[in-house]
Amino acid sequence: MNFSPYFYSQAIKLAMSQIWANRKRSLLTALGIIVGVASTTSVIAALSGLKANVLTEFESFGANRLYVFPDRPDDKPRSMYPRDKIRIKPWEVREIQASCPSLRAITPITEFGVSVASDEKELEGITVVGMWPDWHEAENRRVIAGRMFNTIDERSARQVCLLNEAAIDELRLPAEAVGSHILLDGRRFLVVGIVETLQSRMFGDGGNAAEIFIPFALAMKLQSSDIFIRITALATRTEVSEEARSEITQTMRRIRGIHPGDSDTFQVVAIDQYIQQFKAMAAGITAIAGGIVGISLLVGGIGIMNIMLVSVSERTREIGLRKAVGATPGAIMMQFLLEAMALCLAGGLVGVLIGKLLAIGMTLIPGASLQHADVPLWAVLLSFAFSAVVGLGFGFFPALKAARLDPIEALRHE
Amino acid sequence: MIRVRALRKVYRVGDEAIHALRGVDLDIGTNEMVAVMGASGSGKSTLMNIIGCLDQPTEGSYELDGQRVSHMSEAALALVRNEKIGFVFQSFELLARQTALENVELPLVYSREAGLTGGERTRRALQALERVKLSDRVTHRPSQLSGGQKQRVAIARAILNHPAILMADEPTGNLDSVTTREVMGIFQQLHAEGQTVLIVTHENEVAAFCQRVIRLRDGLVLSDLPIAEDAAGHHQG
Ligand SMILES: Nc1ncnc2c1ncn2[C@@H]1O[C@H](COP(=O)(O)OP(=O)(O)OP(=O)(O)O)[C@@H](O)[C@H]1O
Ligand SMILES: [Mg+2]
Numbered sequence: 001m002n003f004s005p006y007f008y009s010q011a012i013k014l015a016m017s018q019i020w021a022n023r024k025r026s027l028l029t030a031l032g033i034i035v036g037v038a039s040t041t042s043v044i045a046a047l048s049g050l051k052a053n054v055l056t057e058f059e060s061f062g063a064n065r066l067y068v069f070p071d072r073p074d075d076k077p078r079s080m081y082p083r084d085k086i087r088i089k090p091w092e093v094r095e096i097q098a099s100c101p102s103l104r105a106i107t108p109i110t111e112f113g114v115s116v117a118s119d120e121k122e123l124e125g126i127t128v129v130g131m132w133p134d135w136h137e138a139e140n141r142r143v144i145a146g147r148m149f150n151t152i153d154e155r156s157a158r159q160v161c162l163l164n165e166a167a168i169d170e171l172r173l174p175a176e177a178v179g180s181h182i183l184l185d186g187r188r189f190l191v192v193g194i195v196e197t198l199q200s201r202m203f204g205d206g207g208n209a210a211e212i213f214i215p216f217a218l219a220m221k222l223q224s225s226d227i228f229i230r231i232t233a234l235a236t237r238t239e240v241s242e243e244a245r246s247e248i249t250q251t252m253r254r255i256r257g258i259h260p261g262d263s264d265t266f267q268v269v270a271i272d273q274y275i276q277q278f279k280a281m282a283a284g285i286t287a288i289a290g291g292i293v294g295i296s297l298l299v300g301g302i303g304i305m306n307i308m309l310v311s312v313s314e315r316t317r318e319i320g321l322r323k324a325v326g327a328t329p330g331a332i333m334m335q336f337l338l339e340a341m342a343l344c345l346a347g348g349l350v351g352v353l354i355g356k357l358l359a360i361g362m363t364l365i366p367g368a369s370l371q372h373a374d375v376p377l378w379a380v381l382l383s384f385a386f387s388a389v390v391g392l393g394f395g396f397f398p399a400l401k402a403a404r405l406d407p408i409e410a411l412r413h414e
Numbered sequence: 415m416i417r418v419r420a421l422r423k424v425y426r427v428g429d430e431a432i433h434a435l436r437g438v439d440l441d442i443g444t445n446e447m448v449a450v451m452g453a454s455g456s457g458k459s460t461l462m463n464i465i466g467c468l469d470q471p472t473e474g475s476y477e478l479d480g481q482r483v484s485h486m487s488e489a490a491l492a493l494v495r496n497e498k499i500g501f502v503f504q505s506f507e508l509l510a511r512q513t514a515l516e517n518v519e520l521p522l523v524y525s526r527e528a529g530l531t532g533g534e535r536t537r538r539a540l541q542a543l544e545r546v547k548l549s550d551r552v553t554h555r556p557s558q559l560s561g562g563q564k565q566r567v568a569i570a571r572a573i574l575n576h577p578a579i580l581m582a583d584e585p586t587g588n589l590d591s592v593t594t595r596e597v598m599g600i601f602q603q604l605h606a607e608g609q610t611v612l613i614v615t616h617e618n619e620v621a622a623f624c625q626r627v628i629r630l631r632d633g634l635v636l637s638d639l640p641i642a643e644d645a646a647g648h649h650q651g
Contacts, residue, residue: 006530010523017511321507324468325571326496326524328489407468411503 003331011335015342018311029307030347032300033390037351037383038358040293041375044286045359049373051282058275062140064238065271066103066245068096068231068252073263085256086265088229090220092255096231099251102244106233107132107139110219116212117183120172128184128212130219138232146178146193149215153192157217161189164197167210182212185222189214241272297386300347301394308340308398312405319402320410333403340395341388348387352380415578415610416442416465421474423460423633434460435471436633442579442612447605449621449641450614452630458614459583461630465612466499466581467491479578496524500572502582506564508556515539515552518570525575542570545607546600562593569600573609580604583614591619598623618645 019026070086072078093108100106109131116126133149136142143162153160161182168177173191180191195213220227235244248268252258256265312319319332327335355375362373418440425432434457442448450458463469464476467483468491476484483494495501508517518539522530543549546566556564565585572580582601586594594617602623605611613624621627627644629636639647 004523004525004528004530006525006532006535007523021511317507318509321503321509322520322524323492324466324495324501324503324507325521326492328492328524330489331492331524408463411507 003334007331007334008338011338012342014335015339018339019343019346025307026343026346029303030300030343030350032296032303033344033347033387034300034351034354036293036296036300037348037387038354039296040289041352041355041379041383042358042362043289044379045355045373045375046362046370047282047285047289048376049359049362049370051278052372053369054278055275058271058278062234063272063275064104064235064241064244065138066233066235066241066248067269068233068248069267069269070228070230071265071267073265075263081265083226087227088231088266090216090229092252093229093231095255096233096248096251100233100244100247102235102240102247104234104236105134105137106231107135108216108229108231109135110216110223110227110229112219112223112227114185114222116171118171118173118180121170123170126167126210126212128214128219128222130214130216130222132216135213135232138234141195143193144196145176146191148193149213154215154217157215157221159187159189159218160192160215162193162195162213163191164195164211166197167212168194170210184212184214187222235270235272238272241270245270245273293386297390300344301390304340304344304391305394305398307343308336308395309401311339312336312398312402316405316410316413319405320407320413323405323407324411329403332405333399336399336402337392337395340399341391344387344391344395345384348383351387352383355379355383415444415446415479416440416612417475417477418465419475421461421464421471421476423457423464423469424472434633435464437474438630438633438635440628440635440638442610445605445608445610446626447601447611447624448613448626448628449624450612450628450630451616451621452636456630457633458630460633462581462583462612462614465579466501467494492524493526496521496526497575498578500569500575500577500580502565502568502572502580502585504584504587506556506561506568506588508564508567510556513553513555514543514548514559514567514570517556517567518542518574520571521574538574539570542574543567545573545604546570560593561589562596565589565593565597566600569597569604573604579610579612581612584616585613586615586617586620594620 068088070088072081072086088108090108093106097103097106109129111127111129113125114128116123132154133151136148142148149160149162152158161184163177168175171182173180177191177194181188182191183189195211233244233248235241245268249264252266253264258265322332352375359373359375362368362370418438421435421438422433423435425434438461450461452458460469464471467478471484474484475482478494479498481494483491486494509520515536519535522535522538540549540552543552546569548563548566548570551559551563556567559567586597589597598620601611601613613620615621622641622645624641626638626640628638629644637644637647
């Protein structure tokens with residue numbers, strides 16, 4: 001069944017003029033599709049806006065980053081897991097470093113409170129962080145002045161430290177603080193570098209707190225007991241985050257001698273895992289929105305079918321005439337299918353435009369984290385595809401009815 | 415041109431069989447102008463519909479332009495209608511929202527002819543309108559035309575594809591006597607230009623424009639005479 005381009009152009013023109021001639025009726029008929037498409041596209045716009053926000057946040061955080069924490073399983077009595085069994089030890093970190101090929105950088109991190117003094121100022125209970133030189137890479141914190149920590153600092157437990165700008169302020173150190181000395185619990189430390197201030201919109205208040213960093217080996221010395229260590233590590237690539245996670249888990253279980261079936265005494269968290277979870281959640285919501293649109297398109301489709309049946313019976317004589325001048329049943333069928341599709345696509349277009357407007361409206365809501373809300377191209381295309389399919393599906397029966405009309409009876413129709 | 419043999423048409427309404435045609439034999443040659451007459455219910459429209467390929471006979475054979483068309487598929491019949499047959503109806507059947515020109519172009523929408531340009535389509539439609547003397551009403555819509563003018567647009571549409579036969583079932587049924595003459599004048603002129611014409615009518619005045627009159631009664635050919643003899647016989651009868 002092949003028709004001339006002229007047939008198609010005339011059929012489409014006729015479909016448009018039918019819709020326009022009955023524009024009120026067409027609008028009411030297409031309402032189901034308009035509402036369905038507008039609501040889905042705007043939900044998708046909101047989701048994609050939120051997703052863009054959250055994902056850029058995660059990515060800036062480092063999607064390939066992993067954390068390891070000590071963790072007491074809560075399925076057994078506490079007495080079975082004394083603190084010492086749970087605590088992460090430095091040698092365990094070195095073991096992970098040695099046996100996890102998917103890791104690029106790893107550092108233990110330990111935090112504790114000390115008294116800090118400069119020539120100008122003395123402060124109590126300031127948090128000091130001890131870490132390996134890998135920390136710069138693992139936490140993505142570089143220096144803006146001076147130098148980063150190196151392996152010699154760590155191995156020979158040099159009394160050196162890094163500060164952030166807030167710490168310089170609080171200790172009233174000169175702006176060019178590199179080269180100055182500070183006292184930590186009475187020990188003299190040389191300031192070798194200034195680390196850049198942490199920037200995060202969503203997580204934590206990084207930027208404003210004073211931070212002091214010292215080599216991990218020294219941090220171990222300065223603390224008396226009950227040392228709490230966590231680990232930050234970086235997978236070689238985001239794609240192997242999950243692999244890195246299981247490598248760490250297996251290594252830890254092995255060195256801690258955890259029997260199969262027993263719970264982990266630690267917890268490994270991959271940022272990527274959160275990203276995947278978030279993506280899965282977003283996909284779930286999109287699917288639900290899709291389901292809702294499916295239902296409203298079904299309702300809309302029934303309206304389309306009804307109006308097309310009305311159209312066929314109103315235009316029975318016209319159909320008879322078209323057949324008399326040579327329209328085949330296939331041509332009549334095609335024409336009414338095109339008309340139903342045009343009606344649905346027009347509804348889809350209006351729906352997409354409304355969705356687009358709603359998306360623009362969302363970006364203007366202050367503090368809603370929706371400034372990136374936009375109807376993605378795939379949603380526009382999908383809306384049109386859906387509309388066309390509804391037109392095809394629900395236009396089929398009326399079109400078949402038109403195609404099967406007997407021309408003689410059709411021409412006799414009042 | 416047209417060769418009909420032992421044509422029968424039976425309609426079934428419930429248990430009842432209505433014999434609309436009971437064995438009609440008919441030959442119509444090229445460039446004849448024939449009137450079909452007969453009482454209401456005698457089978458005129460039934461015969462026209464079969465000759466016009468809108469309907470299939472129950473029995474018998476029908477050849478159009480050397481082609482056996484009885485028992486063709488619906489799609490094949492549509493093609494025959496498009497290329498070989500021009501219909502004119504009692505109630506014009508023009509599309510209200512389209513101009514005279516667009517109405518005349520309609521058969522080309524369903525044409526099998528490939529590669530027709532827009533210019534060529536318009537040229538043909540204008541030529542058809544010229545032949546029915548409506549070159550000055552090209553962009554008018556049906557509501558802006560008189561009854562006679564509407565029927566002339568319908569005739570232009572019917573002759574657009576240069577059909578083997580131009581068929582009209584009571585084309586003047588909705589017209590007064592003045593416009594009847596106007597429309598019949600057009601049929602006569604087309605006939606003079608070589609067109610084969612077949613007209614169903616109740617009116618002797620209309621039949622008088624034709625050369626030959628076929629009279630039906632109860633689904634059978636009652637008489638088939640040249641107009642002069644038919645008119646004489648009719649007077650006697
Ligand atoms: N679709 C149909 N179903 C049943 N019977 C039909 C059908 N069409 C026609 N008939 C019957 O066939 C017979 C011939 O009808 P037809 O329409 O051919 O007559 P006609 O000569 O054209 O009459 P008129 O001058 O009134 O138009 C009539 O008895 C009519 O009732
Ligand atoms: Mg009749």
